[in-house]
Amino acid sequence: MPDARDRAGRAASSLMPAPHIGVRTSAARMTWLVSLCLLPAAGWGVFLFGTPALIVLAFSIGTAVLAELASTLPFGRFTLRDGSALLTGCIVGLLMPADAPAYVPAAASAFAILVVKQSFGGLGRNWMNPAMGGVVFAFLSWSGPMSQWIAPRGGTVQGAVVPPLEALRAALAAPGARGTTPLAVLSNAGFRFSDLDSRVLGWINSHVLAPLGTALPPGAFDVLVGHVAGGIGTVSAPLLLLGAWFLLSRGIIRWHLPVFYVGTFGLLAAIFGGLGTGQGWLAGGPGFHLLSGSLVLGAFFAAPDPVTSPLTNRGRCMIGIVLGVLTFFLRFFGSLGDGVAASIVLGNCAAPLVDRWTFRRRTGHQEGIA
Amino acid sequence: MTSGKALWNSILSENPRALLFLGLCPAIAVSVRVIDALWMSAGVILVLVLSGLAMALLSGESAGAEAVFAPGGAESATARGSLAAGWMRALLITSFLTASFEAGLLALAPTASAALGIYAPLIAVNCLVRGRGMSGFPHSSPGGSMAAALGRGIGFAGSLVLIALVREALGAGTITLFPVGGFGGTIGIPILVEQPVRALGFAGGGLLCLGYLAGAARLISPHAAASSASGRAAE
Numbered sequence A: 001m002p003d004a005r006d007r008a009g010r011a012a013s014s015l016m017p018a019p020h021i022g023v024r025t026s027a028a029r030m031t032w033l034v035s036l037c038l039l040p041a042a043g044w045g046v047f048l049f050g051t052p053a054l055i056v057l058a059f060s061i062g063t064a065v066l067a068e069l070a071s072t073l074p075f076g077r078f079t080l081r082d083g084s085a086l087l088t089g090c091i092v093g094l095l096m097p098a099d100a101p102a103y104v105p106a107a108a109s110a111f112a113i114l115v116v117k118q119s120f121g122g123l124g125r126n127w128m129n130p131a132m133g134g135v136v137f138a139f140l141s142w143s144g145p146m147s148q149w150i151a152p153r154g155g156t157v158q159g160a161v162v163p164p165l166e167a168l169r170a171a172l173a174a175p176g177a178r179g180t181t182p183l184a185v186l187s188n189a190g191f192r193f194s195d196l197d198s199r200v201l202g203w204i205n206s207h208v209l210a211p212l213g214t215a216l217p218p219g220a221f222d223v224l225v226g227h228v229a230g231g232i233g234t235v236s237a238p239l240l241l242l243g244a245w246f247l248l249s250r251g252i253i254r255w256h257l258p259v260f261y262v263g264t265f266g267l268l269a270a271i272f273g274g275l276g277t278g279q280g281w282l283a284g285g286p287g288f289h290l291l292s293g294s295l296v297l298g299a300f301f302a303a304p305d306p307v308t309s310p311l312t313n314r315g316r317c318m319i320g321i322v323l324g325v326l327t328f329f330l331r332f333f334g335s336l337g338d339g340v341a342a343s344i345v346l347g348n349c350a351a352p353l354v355d356r357w358t359f360r361r362r363t364g365h366q367e368g369i370a
Numbered sequence B: 001m002t003s004g005k006a007l008w009n010s011i012l013s014e015n016p017r018a019l020l021f022l023g024l025c026p027a028i029a030v031s032v033r034v035i036d037a038l039w040m041s042a043g044v045i046l047v048l049v050l051s052g053l054a055m056a057l058l059s060g061e062s063a064g065a066e067a068v069f070a071p072g073g074a075e076s077a078t079a080r081g082s083l084a085a086g087w088m089r090a091l092l093i094t095s096f097l098t099a100s101f102e103a104g105l106l107a108l109a110p111t112a113s114a115a116l117g118i119y120a121p122l123i124a125v126n127c128l129v130r131g132r133g134m135s136g137f138p139h140s141s142p143g144g145s146m147a148a149a150l151g152r153g154i155g156f157a158g159s160l161v162l163i164a165l166v167r168e169a170l171g172a173g174t175i176t177l178f179p180v181g182g183f184g185g186t187i188g189i190p191i192l193v194e195q196p197v198r199a200l201g202f203a204g205g206g207l208l209c210l211g212y213l214a215g216a217a218r219l220i221s222p223h224a225a226a227s228s229a230s231g232r233a234a235e
Helices: A004-013 A027-049 A051-075 A084-095 A103-120 A130-141 A164-173 A182-188 A195-212 A220-225 A237-249 A256-272 A286-291 A295-302 A313-333 A340-358 B003-012 B015-021 B024-030 B034-057 B063-069 B077-108 B110-119 B123-129 B142-171 B203-220 B222-229
Strands: B174-176 B186-188
Touching: A027 A051, A027 A084, A027 A237, A027 A295, A051 A084, A051 A103, A084 A103, A084 A130, A084 A295, A103 A130, A130 A295, A130 A340, A164 A182, A164 A286, A182 A286, A195 A220, A220 A237, A220 A286, A237 A295, A256 A286, A256 A295, A256 A313, A286 A295, A295 A340, A313 A340, B003 B142, B024 B034, B024 B110, B024 B123, B024 B142, B024 B203, B034 B077, B034 B110, B034 B123, B034 B142, B034 B174, B077 B110, B077 B123, B142 B174, B142 B203
Parallel strands: none
Antiparallel strands: B174 B186
């Protein structure tokens, strides 16, 4: 994969004498680009869940912007141009269920901006990712309203609407869960996926996979494209990955942290995921777990936040592993939702420590060298 | 120093910092409900004032206790002996008074006793760490010593009840006070009681409130900030 460092390396090797042309890269520009990369996933969420999703996003973004204004204007600063308040509000909204009452995204955004960010001195001085802090705050305070899901457009409504991940947790918590993969457990527990899912999978299974002697389980299509209930911007992993690919290709985020995060989590889920519930070794269903919950959004858009992640690549790898382990334990053995937001908040606390371990001092400071 | 001045100084000057760093654990634990904070405050004030009186009466012999919080203050073996004696005396008096308060609470207000739980005995810790109230004025009159102790107690109570008010009102949507007559003791706050901000009820929420209170205290009183910045070694 041609990553930013390779390109930077090539650029450095072909560095010419002055005059140079400046590259229009700034923190604000990067922040606006990150927001832009979230647009496809946000659009998909609004398409799936309709007006309620728009209202949640409007409240989360609006409150974040207002809180930023209220906390900076009295001190004679205007910081909306850096785009970070909008991005924070956006991520908060995208992590919310579409049917959350308006005060939940508003309070989460206000907490993110006022407490997590501005109380510590504003952008660049916060030690915790503001959006993730706000979401964890909302989850701890209003776990009920944070679980009011809306069925996706064209989805099958049967009883209470729950995302597949929550349904899986409930099914596994009940005695006598059967199945060696998450989708099998879900379908044995009577979880209904959409008609579109069965039509698409029926066609693929009979026309493409039948000659190969294999078949996709029900729900594979819905989970893959994100045609399920869930957080507004977290349901569609492919669209999030599209945005993440753009950020990676432009060198706005480095691959180390997300790849180690997702890789560690996937590996642990694959090997040990089924043990806690008696499904046995290698029955955790890493694909299902990677695609559900807010893992992709968290790993590519929140965890690599330059303010709260380590400064060195080695440090980023370490934090990625820590986040993967934390998310694995919180999701499979904890009660804090899908475990992503809580892990990132905890990982942020460790980032300064990792920096101290991995940051190389200038050799000139050592005795006898300078 | 007059009693009135001693009272006023100790309400304002010593308070936020001591609450922040020293009595932290019980302060977080009992500030979930206003009524628990009130009981805790009553205990702290009572024990502080009475031990202030006791220490003042024993002042002639307890001058060494002044040095308890100043490491390095004890230079000779005699001074160290005197220091240890003063420390032991403060410890014994505070523990005795706290145990008395605890027993009295259990007898007279068993529900309050149950609500305070392990944090009632911890009043002793609270008072000892704020204990300059007991040993800080060894040469002043019993009245002055008690006034200073009372000031510190009131300062502690004020902060604690304020935090408890914020945490209970927002975190549970209620304000729990003493039941009087037809009043059941709990005031429900209309909207918040339906969907309270539960995070504030957790220990993390308590730390958050405490942090903002300490910050506000520094904004209001630059003197506190300056003396805090000069470090604890100065004590």
